[in-house]
Amino acid sequence: MNTTTQPTRTEPTILNGVDVTRLTGTIKAIQQDPGLGDFKFRARNEWDIGGHNVATIDTFHGTRQEMEHKHPFVFDADEPAVLLGEDSGANPVEFVLAGLSGCMTTTLAYHAAGRGLKIDEIRSEYEGDIDLRGLLDIDPTVRPGYREIRVKFRVKGDIDAATVQELVRKSPVFDTLSNPVRIRVDVEKID
Amino acid sequence: MNTTTQPTRTEPTILNGVDVTRLTGTIKAIQQDPGLGDFKFRARNEWDIGGHNVATIDTFHGTRQEMEHKHPFVFDADEPAVLLGEDSGANPVEFVLAGLSGCMTTTLAYHAAGRGLKIDEIRSEYEGDIDLRGLLDIDPTVRPGYREIRVKFRVKGDIDAATVQELVRKSPVFDTLSNPVRIRVDVEKID
Numbered sequence: 001m002n003t004t005t006q007p008t009r010t011e012p013t014i015l016n017g018v019d020v021t022r023l024t025g026t027i028k029a030i031q032q033d034p035g036l037g038d039f040k041f042r043a044r045n046e047w048d049i050g051g052h053n054v055a056t057i058d059t060f061h062g063t064r065q066e067m068e069h070k071h072p073f074v075f076d077a078d079e080p081a082v083l084l085g086e087d088s089g090a091n092p093v094e095f096v097l098a099g100l101s102g103c104m105t106t107t108l109a110y111h112a113a114g115r116g117l118k119i120d121e122i123r124s125e126y127e128g129d130i131d132l133r134g135l136l137d138i139d140p141t142v143r144p145g146y147r148e149i150r151v152k153f154r155v156k157g158d159i160d161a162a163t164v165q166e167l168v169r170k171s172p173v174f175d176t177l178s179n180p181v182r183i184r185v186d187v188e189k190i191d
Numbered sequence: 192m193n194t195t196t197q198p199t200r201t202e203p204t205i206l207n208g209v210d211v212t213r214l215t216g217t218i219k220a221i222q223q224d225p226g227l228g229d230f231k232f233r234a235r236n237e238w239d240i241g242g243h244n245v246a247t248i249d250t251f252h253g254t255r256q257e258m259e260h261k262h263p264f265v266f267d268a269d270e271p272a273v274l275l276g277e278d279s280g281a282n283p284v285e286f287v288l289a290g291l292s293g294c295m296t297t298t299l300a301y302h303a304a305g306r307g308l309k310i311d312e313i314r315s316e317y318e319g320d321i322d323l324r325g326l327l328d329i330d331p332t333v334r335p336g337y338r339e340i341r342v343k344f345r346v347k348g349d350i351d352a353a354t355v356q357e358l359v360r361k362s363p364v365f366d367t368l369s370n371p372v373r374i375r376v377d378v379e380k381i382d
Binding site: 016017018019022023026027030031034036037038039040041042043044045046047048049050051052053055057060062063067069070073075077079080082083084087089090091092093094095096097098099100101102103104105106107109110119121122123124125126127128129130131132133134135136137138139143144145146147148149150151152153154155156159160161164165168169170171172173174175176177178179180181182183184185186187188189190191 | 207208209210213214217218221222225227228229230231232233234235236237238239240241242243244246248251253254258260261264266268270271273274275278280281282283284285286287288289290291292293294295296297298300301310312313314315316317318319320321322323324325326327328329330334335336337338339340341342343344345346347350351352355356359360361362363364365366367368369370371372373374375376377378379380381382
């Protein structure tokens, strides 16, 4: 039994739906053998027409093995009519917000579980600003991407707001957007 | 009639599935009234349990109006078993690659259309590296997000590889990932 005096801490195997025993084991395994933590995630995309294209996600690499999801995840991306599309899918910048939302949420649930903090509910909202003058080459001083993203979390559970602020910032997508990522592009012309 | 001597240039109304007449009109309208180009994109997210949460995308703002998609787009995010989830959806960092793929593809199709360059096929692959020592707080010098993303395009059409390289870099998601975005986070504790 844990004899800690912090009333909100417990030591269950499962907390917030996270297997804390396995989480702790994963951390120890990667501490001892950092190569186990090298993951590669992938997507492939096929253009249909106009703003419509289809992304597929199936394989990834981790713990020194090639892995695949239970089944491929397939996403239609399109643009709404105002952006000259048919609206047959979310648009690509919206996918980024969906990814940010999933990542900040999961990071909060996992890290809270690792600290023994029980969470009952997490709801969040995301809004990002894009000035089309960037994409459309109207003004070279305007960036094409998000200028700013605002996030609002509403959290119910044994965790204070400052800890939520701390934990959501550990999110890989939060870091991916907040800090520059090098993207290498190779182009092959096919006949 | 256009009297240009460049053989790959034509002036159709529709090219690459893009209504070039409307694209040109949109650019002129925003040049005259930049506020029309201020867009806001949104997502909201509700945590289920563990690594499973659900993002919904429905409304956005553009051309000084509130707008909504034909229907909401709903995305389950989860983690694969090796990352302690149930694999009931792509994981959040994979959503980012899906968004990047859709954005680079659409940006290429639209900008090529704007230049009168006909494209027949666009296929692309994305792979990004994540070192779990960042997310898991094992090494504070390791970033939680993508260290690098590699992209491979295969393009068929009346466009050369250098122009593809130029155009895909105009993508809003390419810029969002390549350069820092400010993210403001507000947290409300609810009972």
